[in-house]
Amino acid sequence: MDGTFESTPGEECGVFGVYAPGMDAAHIISFGLFALQHRGQESAGIAASDGQTTTVFKDMGLVSQVFDETTLAALPGHLGIGHTRYSTSGSTVWENAQPAFRQVDQTGIALGHNGNLTNTVDLAAQLGDDTSATDSMVMLNGIAEAIQDGRSDGRQLERALMSLLPQLEGAFSLVIMDQGHLVGVRDPHGYRPLCLGSLPEGGWVLASETAALDLVGAKFERDIEAGEMVVIDAGGVRSLLPFDGTDPRLCIFEFVYFARPDSNLYGQNVHGVRQQMGRRLAIEAPVEADVVVPVPESGIPAAQGFSVESGLPYADGLVKNRYIGRTFIEPTQMLRDRGIRLKLNPIPGNLEGKRIVLVDDSIVRGTTTRQLVRMVREAGALEVHLRISSPPYRWPCYYGMDTSDSSRLLAAQLSVDEIREFLDADSLAYLSLDGLHDSAGGSELGFCNACLSGDYPTPVDDRNDKFTLERR
Numbered sequence: 281m282d283g284t285f286e287s288t289p290g291e292e293c294g295v296f297g298v299y300a301p302g303m304d305a306a307h308i309i310s311f312g313l314f315a316l317q318h319r320g321q322e323s324a325g326i327a328a329s330d331g332q333t334t335t336v337f338k339d340m341g342l343v344s345q346v347f348d349e350t351t352l353a354a355l356p357g358h359l360g361i362g363h364t365r366y367s368t369s370g371s372t373v374w375e376n377a378q379p380a381f382r383q384v385d386q387t388g389i390a391l392g393h394n395g396n397l398t399n400t401v402d403l404a405a406q407l408g409d410d411t412s413a414t415d416s417m418v419m420l421n422g423i424a425e426a427i428q429d430g431r432s433d434g435r436q437l438e439r440a441l442m443s444l445l446p447q448l449e450g451a452f453s454l455v456i457m458d459q460g461h462l463v464g465v466r467d468p469h470g471y472r473p474l475c476l477g478s479l480p481e482g483g484w485v486l487a488s489e490t491a492a493l494d495l496v497g498a499k500f501e502r503d504i505e506a507g508e509m510v511v512i513d514a515g516g517v518r519s520l521l522p523f524d525g526t527d528p529r530l531c532i533f534e535f536v537y538f539a540r541p542d543s544n545l546y547g548q549n550v551h552g553v554r555q556q557m558g559r560r561l562a563i564e565a566p567v568e569a570d571v572v573v574p575v576p577e578s579g580i581p582a583a584q585g586f587s588v589e590s591g592l593p594y595a596d597g598l599v600k601n602r603y604i605g606r607t608f609i610e611p612t613q614m615l616r617d618r619g620i621r622l623k624l625n626p627i628p629g630n631l632e633g634k635r636i637v638l639v640d641d642s643i644v645r646g647t648t649t650r651q652l653v654r655m656v657r658e659a660g661a662l663e664v665h666l667r668i669s670s671p672p673y674r675w676p677c678y679y680g681m682d683t684s685d686s687s688r689l690l691a692a693q694l695s696v697d698e699i700r701e702f703l704d705a706d707s708l709a710y711l712s713l714d715g716l717h718d719s720a721g722g723s724e725l726g727f728c729n730a731c732l733s734g735d736y737p738t739p740v741d742d743r744n745d746k747f748t749l750e751r752r
């Protein structure tokens with residue numbers, strides 16, 4: 281992914297939940313959030329309950345900056361949820377950090393959301409909510425209202441969700457809790473992943489990605505299905521179906537870029553799928569060259585696959601400064617002028633005098649890729665052939681990735697040949713949409729590919745863009 285300080289597309293959010301009688305949920309959640317840190321680095325939070333009261337702690341920053349033994353000790357209880365959040369700079373405020381929390385009479389409700397509703401404006405109007413800054417708060421207020429209207433028989437959260445959820449449109453993988461229940465929900469398209477695991481000591485875990493289960497020693501039980509709600513309490517796990525119909529459309533960018541390589545989606549290892557994308561790319565767009573070089577780290581598995589399929593040797597030609605992308609320090613203009621070198625530096629000995637196949641997973645704005653091509657040439661490469669292991673990114677995403685302004689998308693403005701010219705590459709080829717689907721297990725599994733095809737599974741409307749809402 282061609283991220284720079286200016287052009288990095290918004291990532292998503294990570295959600296995690298634990299119901300583990302006799303155990304300390306907050307500690308388990310904190311480790312789950314470490315595993316989901318890549319999905320959001322701007323704020324982190326945990327809500328925990330001992331069955332009587334619910335405590336929430338959240339703050340701006342990385343999980344390691346927000347939580348320590350002292351803050352975790354202030355979150356007692358066997359039940360809890362956690363969240364890592366991405367947001368745009370305009371909405372980087374504490375109030376929007378999650379879990380979102382509301383007290384309704386004796387019931388404390390906490391909610392963590394990954395995704396983006398596409399009917400927030402209408403929903404807020406319907407609920408008479410003109411104060412919420414985020415779609416997640418609109419949802420929480422809707423749940424609170426439904427709870428107030430209902431009976432207090434211990435199942436009020438479940439009933440409130442059954443009545444509210446069918447009114448939501450767009451992308452939502454949710455973890456929600458009151459003092460006695462942990463709930464997981466995936467929208468009827470299942471844009472964002474969510475899975476269920478079991479702890480060997482007893483107890484249950486919900487997580488955005490399977491890698492987070494591994495980190496806390498939980499066994500993967502199954503994916504939460506698109507359109508499924510699970511309620512976890514002292515009676516175990518119950519599955520409910522709040523929606524009329526389902527049409528699975530897992531975000532294909534989870535395979536391209538978002539998800540950790542050690543996670544599994546649709547039962548397939550993400551790293552293996554990325555290597556397969558590279559193999560397919562080598563078949564679709566072969567090139568006469570000397571060596572295959574990845575853009576680290578995003579292009580590594582596809583470059584490995586390209587190398588295996590093409591028979592061309594694989595070499596590390598660029599070294600990534602692993603920590604710069606996670607800093608909150610804004611580079612000065614002098615450092616900004618150094619551009620890409622803050623993030624990547626070449627190994628000239630592996631590039632000099634060679635025809636290079638440079639592999640990355642995607643191009644969003646192209647500014648970094650352009651600098652990279654120049655850097656590889658300056659390091660002595662004879663030719664630079666760009667190979668991208670996903671199709672051109674032409675349409676905005678309304679389901680949780682912050683690229684909802686197509687003026688930010690290079691491929692929305694230029695043809696592939698114009699992009700090649702802009703990037704000053706000797707050749708440029710993208711993986712086909714069929715190639716991407718096949719690599720990810722086949723289109724019949726059900727994918728959203730709207731940002732690559734313009735085929736949106738649900739109606740979209742700019743008014744509901746999360747990031748526009750949050751900037752109000």
Ligand code: SF4
Pocket residue numbers: 471531532533534676677678679680681728729730731732
């Ligand atoms: S539009 Fe693209 S990034 Fe957004 S959910 Fe669909 S595939 Fe994923």
